[in-house]
Amino acid sequence: DSGVTQTPKHLITATGQRVTLRCSPRSGDLSVYWYQQSLDQGLQFLIHYYNGEERAKGNILERFSAQQFPDLHSELNLSSLELGDSALYFCASSVDSSETQYFGPGTRLLVL
Amino acid sequence: GENVEQHPSTLSVQEGDSAVIKCTYSDSASNYFPWYKQELGKGPQLIIDIRSNVGEKKDQRIAVTLNKTAKHFSLHITETQPEDSAVYFCAASQGGFQKLVFGTGTRLLVSP
Numbered sequence: 001d002s003g004v005t006q007t008p009k010h011l012i013t014a015t016g017q018r019v020t021l022r023c024s025p026r027s028g029d030l031s032v033y034w035y036q037q038s039l040d041q042g043l044q045f046l047i048h049y050y051n052g053e054e055r056a057k058g059n060i061l062e063r064f065s066a067q068q069f070p071d072l073h074s075e076l077n078l079s080s081l082e083l084g085d086s087a088l089y090f091c092a093s094s095v096d097s098s099e100t101q102y103f104g105p106g107t108r109l110l111v112l
Numbered sequence: 113g114e115n116v117e118q119h120p121s122t123l124s125v126q127e128g129d130s131a132v133i134k135c136t137y138s139d140s141a142s143n144y145f146p147w148y149k150q151e152l153g154k155g156p157q158l159i160i161d162i163r164s165n166v167g168e169k170k171d172q173r174i175a176v177t178l179n180k181t182a183k184h185f186s187l188h189i190t191e192t193q194p195e196d197s198a199v200y201f202c203a204a205s206q207g208g209f210q211k212l213v214f215g216t217g218t219r220l221l222v223s224p
Contacts, residue, residue: 006155056210099161099205100157101212106155
């Protein structure tokens with residue numbers, strides 16, 4: 001158990017809908033990273049937050065957004081969902097600028 | 113940007129044999145190289161990492177070697193056990209708040 005928690009574990013929704021994925025980092029970790037894992041794209045970095053502020057963006061679609069709250073938990077919002085958004089979504093956390101990232105168990109999203 | 117290649121994509125060994133997985137990276141600025149193990153239905157678990165100021169690091173049956181000149185690094189697992197069966201990912205980062213760029217993964221199967 002990495003100490004990173006993610007909810008929900010599974011999510012099934014329809015095209016065009018909006019969902020919110022939640023992540024709680026390890027105690028004391030200020031950084032939260034979001035990754036998408038799909039069969040064709042592998043593990044891809046989406047976005048990074050540090051202590052409530054966005055620090056870096058990767059291959060994140062404009063339909064996707066995220067935020068980190070004062071209690072350091074983070075939410076990833078996916079809107080206007082398409083079939084191709086079906087994937088595993090992981091968050092990872094780290095202590096400030098440490099490179100060591102610890103991953104949560106992921107949320108499996110299925111868009112029908 | 114950084115690109116990480118990983119080989120082989122699948123690896124089958126007998127219990128007790130050694131397994132070696134190799135990765136190459138493209139960006140000479142990368143200086144942090146973690147390895148993750150992902151079991152079915154779980155998030156990636158950090159098993160070992162190495163920084164560019166070190167050529168080799170060992171933790172019990174697992175070792176990682178780094179050749180900065182050739183820009184490649186390898187994971188070595190000795191005395192493999194069936195519970196080592198999983199997908200292994202290498203990654204590279206420029207450190208600090210930089211994202212992890214992952215390889216495509218190696219599915220390791222250890223047969224009793």
